[in-house]
Amino acid sequence: xxxxxxxxxxxxxxxxxxxxxxxxxxxxxxxxxxxxxxxxxxxxxxxxxxxxxxxxxxxxxxxxxxxxxxxxxxxxxxxxxxxxxxxxxxxxxxxxxxxxxxxxxxxxxxxxxxxxxxxxxxxxxxxxxxxxxxxxxxxxxxxxxxxxxxxxxxxxxxxxxxxxxxxxxxxxxxxxxxx
Numbered sequence: 001x002x003x004x005x006x007x008x009x010x011x012x013x014x015x016x017x018x019x020x021x022x023x024x025x026x027x028x029x030x031x032x033x034x035x036x037x038x039x040x041x042x043x044x045x046x047x048x049x050x051x052x053x054x055x056x057x058x059x060x061x062x063x064x065x066x067x068x069x070x071x072x073x074x075x076x077x078x079x080x081x082x083x084x085x086x087x088x089x090x091x092x093x094x095x096x097x098x099x100x101x102x103x104x105x106x107x108x109x110x111x112x113x114x115x116x117x118x119x120x121x122x123x124x125x126x127x128x129x130x131x132x133x134x135x136x137x138x139x140x141x142x143x144x145x146x147x148x149x150x151x152x153x154x155x156x157x158x159x160x161x162x163x164x165x166x167x168x169x170x171x172x173x174x175x176x177x178x179x
Contacts, residue, residue, distance in 0.1 A: 022098055029176045036095050036172035042088025044164045050081030069141040072134040079127035086120035096175070 025032040053074050057064075064071045090113040097109045 021095070025095075029179075032095070033172045033176040036092070036175060037169045039088045039092035039095060040172065041165050041168035042084050043092050044168065045161055046081045046083070046085025046088055048081075048161065048164075050078050050085055053078035053081060069134075069138050072130065072138065076127055076131050076134070079123050079130065083120050083123035083127060086116050086123060090116035090120065 021029075021032045025035060057071070057074050057078065060071075060074075066072075066075075094109050094113045097106055
């Protein structure tokens with residue numbers, strides 16, 4: 001599809017839906033709010049996860065070997081965070097920009113989304129491939145000296161992600177409610 005055809009399609013979609021949302025979501029404000037919420041939260045939480053793992057990988061680079069189980073675990077979680085952040089971010093930017101009323105901006109964002117989607121899937125494929133390759137070693141290592149898993153003491157660590165979910169929900173609700 002050429003830029004002119006894309007512009008014509010976007011312009012027609014904006015005229016027919018009063019520019020509130022893409023045609024697939026325009027008749028359902030609840031679905032639009034849900035998608036705004038989920039994609040915005042996914043981007044933020046994916047960035048948090050990838051950033052945390054990137055900081056850990058960098059801080060331990062002097063004594064962690066790349067094939068150590070903990071290094072592989074961190075890389076797998078980093079790639080998963082990147083996949084969720086780029087996919088959620090691409091869709092969130094697309095949805096948030098739709099009501100700008102500017103067909104050129106919407107077209108550029110749609111093109112950006114189409115470039116980011118394969119990158120996101122690439123992160124996901126790499127994460128899955130690395131997991132498949134490392135799974136036997138990771139399971140063997142985890143079974144060698146099993147430690148009790150005390151998840152209850154980590155509940156306070158979920159405060160920030162829960163706050164991001166609440167803020168994302170409020171933003172999405174307000175954006176759709178005020179349109």
